[in-house]
Amino acid sequence: AHGLNVVVSRPGDDQLPTSVKDVNAVGLILMGCQAPPQMLREIEDTPSIWFGSHHSPTGDTVISGNYQVGQLAAKYLLDRGHKRIAFLSAMSHYPAYPARAETFSFVAARGGAHVETILDEQPTHVVGDSEEMGEIAKVLDGLVEKMLAIKPRLTGVFVPNDMMTAMIYPALHRRGVVVGKDIDIISCNNETSYLIGLYPRPATIDIGAEVMGRQSIEQLVMRMNQSEDEDSRDVQVAVEPRVIESEAAWSA
Helix, strand or coil: CCCCCCCCCCCECCECCHHHHHCCCCCEEEECCCCCHHHHHHCCCCCEEEECCCCCCCCEEEEECHHHHHHHHHHHHHHCCCCEEEEEECCCCCCHHHHHHHHHHHHHHHCCCEEEEEECCCCCCCCCCHHHHHHHHHHHHHHHHHHHHCCCCCCEEECCCHHHHHHHHHHHHHCCCCECCCEEEEEECCCHHHHCCCCCCCEEEECCHHHHHHHHHHHHHHHHCCCCCCCCCCCEEEECCEEECCCCCCCC
């Protein structure tokens, strides 16, 4: 709609990708937890938008409503009758998840539930290769073991992304725990590629990734067309999340 040519590139060695330099980019959408300081210095005069939660203290951002995510997850489990629940994550380094965990715990406790927070002790940075994904799966297996050892048993768990949920299913299966019968799960992100093979499919929270993408483009175009005398304060846009129901009924 805006007549833009888009180049998708991944940085390496803390440097701005050559493909971005070669096209003389007039605007950037940044993804990931953080960018190296050298790279941020290179792009400081180029209009840019952060897509998703990140550690950088400045810049326009389009994010999922992480506090709303935590609230929705807690309310979902409370409404299904759970009184002993947990937040479980092997990616506690990721900036969105502390906000989700904090609100989840607060809302659940206020609703009368006992809440456990089960996290990795040595956070692993995930960039997506098979070796590091395997490490995450190994950490999650240990966290599942820890969760199941808690007595009285926990009956509901919030896992803050679908990738980890997909790894938790086999960890539970190996221990004879049946999702939907022995434990209830609510996940997050609504990523079909991770959820499609899970049965019963858990509830998940749709963070509105497509809406976030469209909003990022709109905000970037606004910045690219902005004159020097216009208000340049940072803008943060949060997209409303929604619960996608589980295939499994639950009888607490």
